[in-house]
Amino acid sequence: xxxxxxxxxxxxxxxxxxxxxxxxxxxxxxxxxxxxxxxxxxxxxxxxxxxxxxxxxxxxxxxxxxxxxxxxxxxxxxxxxxxxxxxxxxxxxxxxxxxxxxxxxxxxxxxxxxxxxxxxxxxxxxxxxxxxxxxxxxxxxxxxxxxxxxxxxxxxxxxxxxxxxxxxxxxxxxxxxxxxxxxxxxxxxxxxxxxxxxxxxxxxxxxxxxxxxx
Numbered sequence: 001x002x003x004x005x006x007x008x009x010x011x012x013x014x015x016x017x018x019x020x021x022x023x024x025x026x027x028x029x030x031x032x033x034x035x036x037x038x039x040x041x042x043x044x045x046x047x048x049x050x051x052x053x054x055x056x057x058x059x060x061x062x063x064x065x066x067x068x069x070x071x072x073x074x075x076x077x078x079x080x081x082x083x084x085x086x087x088x089x090x091x092x093x094x095x096x097x098x099x100x101x102x103x104x105x106x107x108x109x110x111x112x113x114x115x116x117x118x119x120x121x122x123x124x125x126x127x128x129x130x131x132x133x134x135x136x137x138x139x140x141x142x143x144x145x146x147x148x149x150x151x152x153x154x155x156x157x158x159x160x161x162x163x164x165x166x167x168x169x170x171x172x173x174x175x176x177x178x179x180x181x182x183x184x185x186x187x188x189x190x191x192x193x194x195x196x197x198x199x200x201x202x203x204x205x206x207x208x209x210x211x212x213x214x
Contacts, residue, residue, distance in 0.1 A: 049092045056088050074130060074137035078123065082116030103165055110161035114209075117154045117182070118202055120147060124189045125198045144191065151186045155179060174212050181205060 020027070042050055062068040063080065071077055090111045094100045123130065123137040124144055131140045138147045159179045163172065185202050 045092075046096065049095055052087055052092055052095075056084050060084055072133075072135050074123070074135045074140075077135075077137070078116045078119035079112075081119045082112045082114075085115040086112040106161045106165035110158050110165060113154050113158045113161065114182075115206070117151055117158065117186075118205060120151055120154070121185060121189050121202050122198055123147070124191055125193065125195060127191050139191075144189075148186050148189065151189075152183065155182045155186065158182070171213070178205075178209055178212050181208065 042053075045053070059070070059080070063070045070080060073080075086108055090108050091100070094104055094108070120138055123139040124147060127137070127139045127144070130137050138150055142150075159175060162175045162179075182205065185205060188197075189202070
């Protein structure tokens with residue numbers, strides 16, 4: 001939906017806009033099929049989870065929909081995205097499996113800070129675009145080096161929370177390994193890096209986290 005909305009409010013000469021224009025039909029078909037699948041799969045969710053998912057969707061829509069455009073609140077933006085991700089991808093599954101016990105909240109908070117951190121790194125990539133759109137982010141107001149320091153502090157918080165969640169020796173090694181990948185992602189983040197660095201490496205850390213755990 002967000003990409004479709006971007007067809008109206010995007011830079012007409014940008015590579016992304018041209019791609020969206022060419023692939024508009026398959027994108028709409030994919031969105032329609034996804035909506036049907038979601039409505040079908042909701043039959044297996046509790047009403048608590050359904051209400052949470054609907055609320056998350058409404059906030060996600062307000063993120064890019066004018067006049068609300070929650071995206072314009074640059075300092076708050078990464079944590080809003082982190083909140084949406086964690087309630088849909090962590091809280092809901094834990095509710096459905098009756099695993100929302102005390103220590104689970106360490107995991108939930110860790111995932112919240114992880115996604116927020118990745119979003120802050122994306123702000124480094126979008127530093128020029130955000131400035132042109134009048135959006136103040138950590139990257140374009142405090143500078144890239146300060147943003148990296150903030151990101152490293154968040155990575156440390158993530159590490160501590162994951163350790164508190166489970167002190168098992170093997171999982172601790174996993175925690176060390178993944179946190180090291182996070183630190184590398186932070187240190188090598190640059191404004192001039194190709195967008196694939198962010199889309200194929202930074203974004204994929206969410207998947208790599210699962211793979212390393214397995």
